[in-house]
Amino acid sequence: MIQNNDNQIPMVGIITEIFEETSDVKTFRVVNSKGDKAFDHMPGQCAMLGVPGVGEAMFSISSSPTNTKFMEFSIKRVGVLTEYLHKLEPGDQITIRGPYGNAFPVDTALKGQNILFVAGGIALAPLRSAIRYVFDKREDYGYVDILYGARSPKDLVYRREIEKSWTEKPNTNVFLTIDRPDEDWDGHIGFVPDYFKKIGFSTDKVVVVCGPPIMIKFVLAILLEMGFKKEQVFTTLELRMKCGIGKCGRCNIGPKYVCVDGPVFRVDELDHIPDEF
């Protein structure tokens, strides 16, 4: 086995641009102190972002590896660190280390396949990396379906990008749904699992599901009901993390450490670990 030496010491990252996605989600574009991409990664992998004296937390990388200039992180304001990050401006510095964790199997199980991406809320962030990767290598994949839901139209992240770019891609269908409509919304209204059932996807595809635990549970149940096999479905787990290198014990679940063995799991793998997620 090739071992990496990781001393948990970060590098300095510079925020070059900030995009306001929703009232509580911002996308941060980050480069290293030389102005280059901080490190290579694969879709689904994460990085530890921090502010000295404030804290450090694991965030999924929402830009594609095909982007060689910078990385992006879409971050929801939920706690002390994210509150602080939301107050930063372009030019401000943070700390960054990684990449951590495994990746969506974009070059193996997903390659050459029809793909269905299902996401709820901020969980589109890790999928965006994979979706963009697939679009940048479009000829390597079959049909792409994207089902994405959020609380309200104002809570849809990457809305401009979805409407201007994703819906225009060849052999691609994008389905959006929201729980609470506003007067401008003329799309579907309802929860992701219900809409999923209504659309009734055929089983000739690989599915990648990312969202709040409750959404994942309902979607998985419907997938199985519709005849999908667990081996066709990939999802992600999220537990608190500190070290990122499988030592500090925080993200331990069964014999797995989510920071190194995850965050991506094939759904049949979850049958062998305690239901503690």
Place this chain on the structure above:
Amino acid sequence: MYKILLEDLPKLYAQMAQNADVYMPLRRGNELNFEKWNNEAIVDLESLKTVNTPKDLFLPQIENLYSSQVVGTKINIENVPVFDKTVVLFGVKACDVRAIEVLDNVYLQGDFVDEFYKARREKSIIISLACNTPAKTCFCSAFDIDPSSPQSDVRTWICNEYMYFDFTDEKHEKYERFYDMIKEFLTEADESEVAPLQKEIQEKINTLPFSGICLEKFTPENMLSIFNSSEWEHLYRPCIGCGTCTYSCPTCQCYDIRDHQSKCGGILKYRCWDSCMYPDFTLMAHGNPRFTQKERFRQRFMHKLLYHPEKYDGQFGCVGCGRCVNKCPVSLNILKVIKTIGGDENDTK
């Protein structure tokens, strides 16, 4: 095998201390701990257990990772000096030796090596000592640990008026260096001289109340059924979540990473011991997957008895040292868990 007169040991300690930082069980009042030896130290190799465990030397309660200076919005990261000393750990009992193997697996194996642990561990020399009088709370033999024949690279026994030394791997550069350090005090001895002591220790072990505790049920195929066992519901109840068991455990390895704002403006990033028994250990913005003490209590024992063995080739994460048995303020410990969850086999013992 070699031996040295017990009365000559202080000379040997002094010789070792010229070449390395020597840590051994030192007595301070009622407390016995691995501490750095000096001329005035009161060495106690006879007493069985130290309060703290040798893990302190490799995974200190607090360890600095790096420091940063923040000037305006600019961050400057500075490395802290890498640990670079030879440490001799003298008089480590068999259970604690195994515990270091457990930590080695976690910190030195897998996709990543922990550089801080490695730096401390690499230059260390561990000299074990057989347990002449095991305690009633000892159950190391349940984990196939033999206190009459500890497994570190330099092994020692105290027998009659001598301390016996056995170098299992004399060719290893590290131990060669150690041998050179102390050889002037050693005389040749024969293994038969410690054989009666070894036999005596083994006989004592067999009569201990928990030496035969049965771990047969703790296998990977039973992981989910044990996790879902209804026994946890009442087992955990007395637990007050104080974390004493985790801090006094020689294998508990979880840590937190925190910031310390120093007075001169720098911010120190350090890691410190943490405990899966604490509610905020797994707390996230969207909730806590281990919501009550039941889940936290269960995690600790599942990790030691099932998760760690599954990950590391059957090696249990408990070494039977009995410290948690002595220390728990509500008399709740891994023995109760093994007996309750482990089932019928243990009822007759």
